[in-house]
Amino acid sequence: xxxxxxxxxxxxxxxxxxxxxxxxxxxxxxxxxxxxxxxxxxxxxxxxxxxxxxxxxxxxxxxxxxxxxxx
Numbered sequence: 093x094x095x096x097x098x099x100x101x102x103x104x105x106x107x108x109x110x111x112x113x114x115x116x117x118x119x120x121x122x123x124x125x126x127x128x129x130x131x132x133x134x135x136x137x138x139x140x141x142x143x144x145x146x147x148x149x150x151x152x153x154x155x156x157x158x159x160x161x162x163x
Contacts, residue, residue, distance in 0.1 A: 093159060100156040107149030114142030 117138060118125060125139040136144065 097156060097159040100152045100159065103152035104149050104156055107145045107147075107152060110145030111142055111149060114138055114145065118142075 114125075125142075126137060128134050129136050129138050129141045
């Protein structure tokens with residue numbers, strides 16, 4: 093359980109940071125949201141990466157809250 097709790101917290105933090113990065117890009121350079129995230133692969137696009145990051149952070153935060161100790 094400790095590994096799942098730690099992994100879910102880590103995924104929450106990194107998912108949230110990824111989503112915040114894309115949210116900042118959307119504010120500053122919204123025209124780039126439809127281009128690919130990296131030049132190494134055509135997928136994912138920046139907007140798709142933001143959606144996936146948000147979903148990962150939401151689900152991981154939910155799991156982390158289920159597993160945390162209520163004292």
